[in-house]
Amino acid sequence: MKKLLGSLDDERNDIYLLIDKKSLIKDINFKNDVTKSKIFQYAPVEIFWGDYSQIEAEMFLFKQAAKNNYEYYHxxxxxxxxxVSQDKIHDFFDKNPNKEFLTLILDKNNDQKIADRVSIYHFFVKICGKNTKNIFLKTFFSIYSRLEKIAQKLFKVDRLKNSNIEIQYGSNWVTIDNEFIKYVLSREEWIEHTFKHTICTDEVFLPTLLVNSKYKDRLFYAKMTENKSSNEFQGNLRYINWWSGPQYPKIWGTEDYNELEHAKEKGYIFARKFDSSFDVNIINEVLKNDDIGNK
Structure with a gap:
């Protein structure tokens, strides 16, 4: 975290930090780790994979940051x-105002599964397989979730039946402008009504809001990706490798440095996923690059 904050530390950046209450770093105060940026660190909250709490966390950060009317929110x-360096980041976005940077994903084989994330109710997501190590709870959730889906299909439950909206799937990591973030916040009540008691819709709510609004015409890169190859471009300008494994997404290692350099040449501004417990050397290599060091 400290290395990331150091790479963002610039008088042109304000940083809004929200940490999961379950995280090992939840009690660390990071305010002294930046000298140029203003940093706003909030009390930790519990955030669960796949749960509506992910959307609540994002909306909380958007709401806090939007008070200051920034040109862009990352x-x-x-x-x-x-x-790349902060100079290059700011120069790029100064030259591309009033755009939305999202990755829209095309997944024809799973269209119904993605719709089912929203169209039927999902309860007890906080104890799903990825959120607990308890074997009993894992087994319970696995059985329950199947029965939950069967029962709702049997009774023709469809939360989207009268909504007349197009569900769009995409990456939850985005760069959006001030006008769109204000629009998102104005739809907070609708967001809660539509996405509470759903599963994994942090990857759905922003893309869905975008494509059902006038802001879809402001996408910087509108072509959908299938996340199957580095030849595709990800419109959120985050280089994320979903195709080669062994992890999905891939956690970068030292041997991947040249791939990340090539991503930078293609126009990517950020990359993920980095993990210091997996390979700290690749983090050091990326951050000592002259392009980043020369802010």
Whole structure:
């Protein structure tokens, strides 16, 4: 986290930091780790994979940051790093005002599964397989989730039946402008009504809001990706390798440095996923790059 904050530390950047209450770093005060940026660190909250709490966390950060009316808002996590200098980042966005940077994903084989994330109710997500190590709870959730889906299909439950909206799937890591973030916040009540008791819709709510609004015409890169190859471009300007493994997404190692350099040449500004417990050397290599060091 400290290395990421150091790479963002610039008088032109304000940093809004929200840490999961379950994280080992939840009690660390990071305010002294930046000298140029203003940093706003909030009390930790519990955030669960796949749960509506992910959307609540994002909306909380958007709401806090939007009070200051920035030109752009970059949603990243501690697993991200910039690939280029702050000068280059600011220069790029100064030259591309009033754009939305999202990755829209085309997944024809799973269209129904993605729709089912929203169209039927999902309860007890906080104890799903990725959120607990308890074997009993894992087994319970696995059985329950199947029965939950069967029962709702049997009774023709469809939360989207009268909504007349197009569900769009994409990456939850985005760069969006001030006008769109104000629009998102104005739809907070609708967001809660539509996405509470759903699963994994942090990857759905922003893309769905975008494509059902006038802001879809402001996408910087509108072509959808299938995340199957580095030949595709990800419109959120985050280089994320979903195709080669062994992890999905791939956690970068020292041997991947040249691939990250090539991503930078293609126009990517950030990359993920980095993990210091997996390979700290690649983090050091990326951050000591002259392009980042020369802010």
């Amino acid at each position: 949603l990243i996590s501690r697993a991200d790093l910039p690939l």
